Amino acid sequence: MISRTLQDHLDGWAGSDALRRDVATTVLALADAGRALAELLAAGPLAGGLAEVRGFHADGDSQKELDLVADELVREALAAAPVALLGSEEMDEPVELNPAGTLAVAVDPLDGSSNIDTDLSVGTIFTILPYTGADALLQPGTQQLAAGFLLYGPHVALALTTGAGTQLFVLDRPFGQFRMVEAEAQVPAETGEYAINASNARHWDRAVRCYIEDCLAGGEGPRDRDFNTRWVASMVADAYRILMRGGIYLYPGDARRGYGQGRLRLVYEANPIAFLMEQAQGAATDGLQRILDIVPESLHQRVPLVFGSRGEVERVARYHRDASALPERSPLFGRRGLLRA
Numbered sequence: 001m002i003s004r005t006l007q008d009h010l011d012g013w014a015g016s017d018a019l020r021r022d023v024a025t026t027v028l029a030l031a032d033a034g035r036a037l038a039e040l041l042a043a044g045p046l047a048g049g050l051a052e053v054r055g056f057h058a059d060g061d062s063q064k065e066l067d068l069v070a071d072e073l074v075r076e077a078l079a080a081a082p083v084a085l086l087g088s089e090e091m092d093e094p095v096e097l098n099p100a101g102t103l104a105v106a107v108d109p110l111d112g113s114s115n116i117d118t119d120l121s122v123g124t125i126f127t128i129l130p131y132t133g134a135d136a137l138l139q140p141g142t143q144q145l146a147a148g149f150l151l152y153g154p155h156v157a158l159a160l161t162t163g164a165g166t167q168l169f170v171l172d173r174p175f176g177q178f179r180m181v182e183a184e185a186q187v188p189a190e191t192g193e194y195a196i197n198a199s200n201a202r203h204w205d206r207a208v209r210c211y212i213e214d215c216l217a218g219g220e221g222p223r224d225r226d227f228n229t230r231w232v233a234s235m236v237a238d239a240y241r242i243l244m245r246g247g248i249y250l251y252p253g254d255a256r257r258g259y260g261q262g263r264l265r266l267v268y269e270a271n272p273i274a275f276l277m278e279q280a281q282g283a284a285t286d287g288l289q290r291i292l293d294i295v296p297e298s299l300h301q302r303v304p305l306v307f308g309s310r311g312e313v314e315r316v317a318r319y320h321r322d323a324s325a326l327p328e329r330s331p332l333f334g335r336r337g338l339l340r341a
């Protein structure tokens, strides 16, 4: 049996609803950009110096050649779409596209830039909101009409939600079509896998440190089970693994200069991932509140991000809420504490 195409899926969802049809057109345009980017990535170094640094964002992050190429591909693909406003990690300010457009879109054109020249997976993240005026991209994540990401891995995958579950598609290259491989992704509530950049451990706050110490203590610690670490350094790849088999991802705020709110951007990284997770029975928090409830103050605002299996995300939130009851500095293989039994 040949599985449903992305186009068929979106047609079925949109029916004759005009706004939904606009969302469908926009998702298909983004999928086109993803297809073009996948071709470039498949050529690797044969496509030129894709990992070369070309500039810097206002806050100092580097912009590589492929970041800029991906940004351009997205912009071109959306030129004919019903999108009034486009925000991107690679542009300081949003740009106006189609004055008659009904939608606002924000993108991380290339997520996982540090992996460009290593032949590891990278991706494109997007969120689609109703166009409500110049501040349309500052609506909270609860207002998203659709969100998703493309993952350029051994196969090209698309994770998508339009608010009716989370669907997974894979690019059928000979036909140039995305085909559905999972109609209802389900993130298991419990997990034995966590993803965090542990090189920052000395900068973490008490709640994050205690949570990870308890995972590390494994079967001899308060969790009474062994855990496994996975960290790709491309959030999209970690998110896809979590959609497939569960797990938890953490990029918390930490004490490094400029990292008080972590590294990930609320509007075009955290919100789309949070929407996908919730629609697959997972969860996403900044430690204190649900990601989707946060009202953005600016397009490039950062946010501490914890997402994945609901039971673990709730546990991290509990550690944050009750941080004062946790030991200031616990031994790595610590004793059972008040919250940690």
Ligand SMILES: O=P(O)(O)OC[C@H]1O[C@](O)(COP(=O)(O)O)[C@@H](O)[C@@H]1O
Pocket (backbone or CB within 6 Å): 089, 108, 110, 111, 112, 113, 114, 197, 233, 234, 235, 236, 263, 264
């Ligand atoms: O290098 P670090 O600090 O571990 O950060 C890795 C994280 O940063 C990101 O690469 C941020 O995305 P960009 O590549 O779009 O800047 C995430 O995908 C990834 O999880």
Ligand SMILES: [Mg+2]
Pocket (backbone or CB within 6 Å): 108, 110, 111, 112, 235, 269
């Ligand atoms: Mg990113």
Ligand SMILES: [Mg+2]
Pocket (backbone or CB within 6 Å): 067, 089, 108, 109, 110, 111, 112, 113
């Ligand atoms: Mg990026």
